[in-house]
Amino acid sequence: MINLSFLQDFPKDFNFGVATSSYQIEGTIYGNCGKSIWDDFAERKLNGIDGKLACNHIEYFKEDIKLIKDAGFKAYRFSFAWPRLFPDNNKDVNLKGVDFYKQLLEEINNCDLEAFPTIYHWDLPIRFQKIKGWEDQETCKHFGELSFFISKTFGDQFEKISTINEPWCVSWLSHYLGEHAPGIKNIQSAAKTMHNILFAHSQSVEALRSCNDHQIGIVLNNQFGQPIDSNEENIQATKLFDEIHNRWFSDAIFKGKYPELALSILEKYLPENYKTQLELISSPIDWIGLNYYTRSLIKYKKSDDGVNYECNSGTLKKTDMGWEFYPEGLSYFIKRINKEYDNNIPIYITENGMANNDKLSLGNSIKDHDRIEFFNIHLKEVLDCVNEKLPVKGYFAWSLLDNYEWAFGYSKRFGLVFTDFRNFKRIPKNSYYEFQKYLK
Ligand code: IFM
Numbered sequence: 001m002i003n004l005s006f007l008q009d010f011p012k013d014f015n016f017g018v019a020t021s022s023y024q025i026e027g028t029i030y031g032n033c034g035k036s037i038w039d040d041f042a043e044r045k046l047n048g049i050d051g052k053l054a055c056n057h058i059e060y061f062k063e064d065i066k067l068i069k070d071a072g073f074k075a076y077r078f079s080f081a082w083p084r085l086f087p088d089n090n091k092d093v094n095l096k097g098v099d100f101y102k103q104l105l106e107e108i109n110n111c112d113l114e115a116f117p118t119i120y121h122w123d124l125p126i127r128f129q130k131i132k133g134w135e136d137q138e139t140c141k142h143f144g145e146l147s148f149f150i151s152k153t154f155g156d157q158f159e160k161i162s163t164i165n166e167p168w169c170v171s172w173l174s175h176y177l178g179e180h181a182p183g184i185k186n187i188q189s190a191a192k193t194m195h196n197i198l199f200a201h202s203q204s205v206e207a208l209r210s211c212n213d214h215q216i217g218i219v220l221n222n223q224f225g226q227p228i229d230s231n232e233e234n235i236q237a238t239k240l241f242d243e244i245h246n247r248w249f250s251d252a253i254f255k256g257k258y259p260e261l262a263l264s265i266l267e268k269y270l271p272e273n274y275k276t277q278l279e280l281i282s283s284p285i286d287w288i289g290l291n292y293y294t295r296s297l298i299k300y301k302k303s304d305d306g307v308n309y310e311c312n313s314g315t316l317k318k319t320d321m322g323w324e325f326y327p328e329g330l331s332y333f334i335k336r337i338n339k340e341y342d343n344n345i346p347i348y349i350t351e352n353g354m355a356n357n358d359k360l361s362l363g364n365s366i367k368d369h370d371r372i373e374f375f376n377i378h379l380k381e382v383l384d385c386v387n388e389k390l391p392v393k394g395y396f397a398w399s400l401l402d403n404y405e406w407a408f409g410y411s412k413r414f415g416l417v418f419t420d421f422r423n424f425k426r427i428p429k430n431s432y433y434e435f436q437k438y439l440k
Helices: 005-009 037-045 057-071 095-110 126-131 137-157 167-175 187-211 232-255 260-269 274-281 328-341 369-387 430-439
Strands: 015-019 075-079 114-120 160-165 215-227 287-300 309-312 347-351 392-398 417-420 425-428
Touching: 005 369, 005 430, 015 057, 015 114, 015 347, 037 126, 057 095, 057 425, 057 430, 075 392, 095 114, 095 137, 114 137, 126 137, 137 160, 137 187, 160 167, 160 187, 160 287, 167 187, 167 215, 167 232, 187 215, 187 232, 187 260, 187 274, 215 232, 215 328, 215 347, 232 260, 232 274, 232 287, 232 309, 232 328, 287 328, 328 347, 328 369, 369 392, 369 430
Parallel strands: 015 075, 015 392, 075 114, 114 160, 160 215, 215 287, 287 347, 347 392
Antiparallel strands: 287 309, 417 425
């Protein structure tokens, strides 16, 4: 029987936690929250399926924090909603929003959990889209101001903070593939945002450093790319995929440069002073967050813009997102950060988990055996890395609750806890109890 009994083999100070994000759980109809690009995208592209209600975490947050504590987790990763703090403009703060995050942090700390806030997890206030959102560096400057405000207002309640969640999603997925808000499909917008989102990170780091002595990180989502076969064209295509998806961000942050192949396609769209800005982008951080889910099989495919590849999935066991189980990729990226980028930096696995077609059965039990297997094989990779003395310091399961899974609405369930979206009832799944058995 597959289980998580080996959790007990992790060092005592290893940080196990769960992760969520503001738009996915809070519910925007509560507490004077303003509109974000996701409300607009949902209206235009997702038949209005949005995060208005989500999990109503705004009213249920105490119950949610209790669930985290009762499972034996020690940390909680969540994000601040920019439109909740500044709904109408960049000056007038929403006191209800401030009050909510104060109470949330107080509850987290009262329950002896470590708070791991993220400043930006995708809910950009809609007003910025008028100046083309992340395509304009004005947005980055305002992001610096937001970071300062957050550090000043809430900074005594946490030690670690991350600036941005998954810059690849904010830029490429949302401005080249058009699958996330604002739903743009154009290489020029994509290139600009690939750089600007990192520039925004630098503005945030600068603001945070000027205000407090927090340990600052950024959260990157790495996806393993494998050539579909040994054909040279496919090997080259995989290199480009890896540079666009992964190395663009880690090379910029740790080495202050962009990788060659990707740069040869994107450089013409970057601002003239991008190299000077890379110096800021690569100013030191204190920890790195790694989100990992799956691999892709890469095949050469000609494209007029030079992005000559397509992603395919293989024949391995898949999650409800159609993503293959490929745990080897997780240890691969841990080792890559450590060996190729910085052999000292503490690494946190800030997200890992799977969507499963969970159903409530009689007696309210949810038998998500596949999820237990998923955690089992990924956590074994993490443990191997820990045993090899790599500086992996924590692991956050994605996610605490079934929630708003972006373009998929409420149809994909990632939670350790089942959410009944009709009445906001939370029902722990078997995977939740499996963690509890060995963490408590
Ligand atoms: O739900 C998302 C999360 O917001 C960011 N990382 C990937 C998760 C699953 O798709």
